[in-house]
Amino acid sequence: MSPGSLTLALLSGELMADVVEYPLLHAEQVSIRFGGLQALDRVDFQVNDGEIVGLIGPNGAGKTTFFNCVSGFYAPDTGRVAYRGRDITDLRPDQRVHLGIGRTFQQVGLVRSFTVLENVMVAQHQKVQYDTGGGMFGSPQSWAEEHLVRDRAFEVLDYMGLLHLAHSRLDGLSYGTLKQVEVAAVLGTDPDVLMLDEPLAGLSPEEGEAFGDRILEMREELGLTVVVIEHHVPFVLRVCDYIYVLNFGQLLAEGEPHDIRGNLAVAEAYMGEGATALA
Amino acid sequence: MVHDDEATEAVEIGAGADGADDGRGLGAVGAGRDFLASLADRLREGDRSPWGIGTAVVGGVVVLWSIFAADIKIARWLIAGLESGAVYSLIALGIALVYKSTRVLNYAQGELGTVPAFLAYALMVSFRWSDQDVINHPPDASRLWWATIVAVVVGAGLAVVINTFLVQRLAQASPVTSLVATAGAALLFISAEVVIFEAKAREFPRYVSGDAFSIAGEPVRWNTVLILLVLAGAVVVLATFFRTRAGVALLATAQEPFAAELSGVSVRAMSTLAWAGGGALAAIGGLLATMVFGNLRPGLVTSQYLTFALVAAVLGGLTSMVGAVVGGLLLGLVTVYANLLITGLGWDVPGPPQIAMLTVALVVLLVRPRGLFGKEA
């Protein structure tokens, strides 16, 4: 996408990727093992364009590990990950960002010595065209683009309702706000698919509710596809089009929200305590 | 040995404290396996890798060839290598002990040796160390033995002071910050030595002199024998200590500070204990290093031994006491080998020991960062 595409998306309220026959994101038989622990065991996973997909399961089920495999932080032992039909299993995380995969972290992923604004600016890294030399020697292009980067950062912050905090340092912010800033920063990378790892942690129930609305809104306005890990089952059931349930690294169930709702009893039988936490 | 009984208990204590959702922090699971089994494992691992076999074969051929080509006397090599290696080992032991308990790489470990050595010197000259006095009253070697005891106690005390007033205050900082802080402490000690004793070398008596016996025509000095005996003694003392209640508590704290605290072990007291031990080892190492040189000058142990001892500790695996001893002796053998090789071949290459040291450091950290006996990278 071009550097201005986010602007465009914000203005038109519509930005759907080209129609393709491939699913947006497709993981096939992904397995990974840490020492004695099979963290993921032949997981199949698929996300179509414009969907909001939930990934649930008890603690230690391998949800974040799966995110790490998709975003390139872990290399799966076996299995492939494809993006719009292109095999991305061997790409570095930053190369995957270039393709349009954006993610947040379970524990706030921000640069903590930067202000809110600087965080959103640095996240636009790949949208900046000039090179290091141009920057250090002060080429006209670098000056012009820096203004653009700054404006775009303000735009994203405005969209997230964080404009008033632009110059704030992170240590003055609440946990919930930090999570919002993190989403703003990832939007700065101009993603097609947004992978959120427990976005509700640290939010009050009302705030969680509002964040659900915000996700639905982002899909409409920015044409985003969303994958979300969340423990809060009512939220997942409300927001998601499709849900995957992971347990001990294995796919326990998948389906549309009403199927999963019905399945929860079964899940409990498998997961015991974990399912209680889920419900 | 010291390391194999390493806290099956501690692992159990730690087992409940796993809060993380995912991650690679699961290495501790296998930590309880005993040393021999893991060594066997390691050999098997090596067996499988063609690179391992290839390197071993090529390395063996090169060493054999070089021994003939450079006319290296094996006895001389072993004696000199074990002598400097034993000093590396003693200092590395302290580094490993301190690192194990507080996760601090102590750059001041060298000066924790030089300062006590200077103190011993001051005691021997009855605190009159200006030029004129030393000529009139040369160091009184008869006081060396009790000066040693004072020096070791002071070394332990100084280490505790560093821990209490510097390292513990930086407990929240990154390990690198703590390293820089201890480097500051080292610089502080060096310049204090310069201010008090001036930047020059001073004659230092030895505990023992003369040759003990000879192996294959190579004389072995009593000094060398003493150094090796001291190292053996330190190993025995440490091994015994880690079987006592306090020793087990120390290991448990090193493994799982939080869980240990919950089960009534004072983490602070344990870190003090470890630093005191490290300081005492440093003082012993410093005195022996001084005797290898036969004289003492400010910054001696830091400039001549510290970097090698750090590399030795890493070679052994940083958290492993056995590793520190083996690493030190190995590094001593390697550096002396490099020296003999290059002199024997008549090459004009400066600093063979430093070349060997950097090579060992790079190879270990790039190929096997957890060292020979370490459990974590």
Added chain:
Amino acid sequence: MARTERADDAITEATQPAGVEPSADGRARHAIVLADPRERWRPSPIGVIARLAVIAFYILLVIAIPHLIPGTLVNVAARAAVFAIVAVSMNVLMGYAGQVSLGHQAFVGVGAFTSAYFLSEAGMPYPFALAASLATGAGAALVLGMVALRVRGLYLALITIAYGLFAKEVIFNIRSLTGGGAGLRAPRPGVFDSDIAYVYFCAAVLGLILVFDWRLTATKAGRAIEALRDDERVASSWGINVTAYKLLAFVISGSIAGLAGALFAGIEQVVSPIDFDFTLALTFVLMTVVGGLGNRWGVIQGGIFFAILPTLLEKGHSNWHFFPFTQLNAQWEPLIGALLLILTLVQFPGGIAQQQEHLLRWLRFQPFRADPVVDPALAGRKRKRGAGPSGQASGLAGPDVPGLADARPSERGTDG
């Protein structure tokens, strides 16, 4: 939308006159910045004049100093400029990239010997020697940088220590290249042969490097490097190629250090291996840390301070008959330095720069005092918590975000 609404409310609250809608929380009202955050703050005309006057004073001071001090001490001024350049180099690596270097004397030495070799042995022109120093410094740092890709934290620190010792004992003792223990002659460039002219030359290079350093931090590469310092995973999740930018930091730092080495050689006009002892590396580290990691104005002050400290103590000891100079001489320099380092680490982690936070901000054409922006959500939370036991937990990052509540290491100089 509760979150955004609440935020909007907070802004409305704050922008309205106080009497219209009293806020339940005075703190939130006070803290909200009234102006549009998108607009840059501009000082008043008097403020501009005052700032320009102070800056002009500093520039004049730099120009005047070589003429004000006794002729025998002019070389100390050149040394100060060179140490300041080394400090900038250290700062790129330690401050921006967060990669520790306890062997920086190796890069400076490589630069010094390269320039000396090309000038006195190969008879090359000065600009060529300078460029060669820059290149070898960069090359040496690149090698270490490649190691740093696999080796981190303490292990990297260890490698730099070993590398420094290796450089001093091995590289700088290769007789055919460095003259061995005797050292090499390192003439100055013809135009700047006099001591005073050489000071200006070094100061000019320092000025140039400061401009590059400023542009680095204000643009893409600098931001990327600083982001990966804080968290490599987060940086790569934003599309930053961590490997490339880490190497870049090493290369930039190494080039500056190599250049500093070439200038260093010209001060005494001779270089020998003993100049590059491990204590020099420690001095480099402590001047950077005491100056304030991450802040270019802080670190150059640290560099200048540690360059002149030995001379200051020496001259003070022989000329000034009052405490503390009666007690101190140049031998005390490392001791004072070490004490300052420890004091900085334990008590003032931001170093000199932190102490001058307001002044430095003011000189960057920003307000002397910056009003902290407070998160209205957090203020709301606090209010709630005060209201009853059912309130939400404090918003400030808990154990989930280690270190987030830590003091910021230092004020970064992104805008100037």
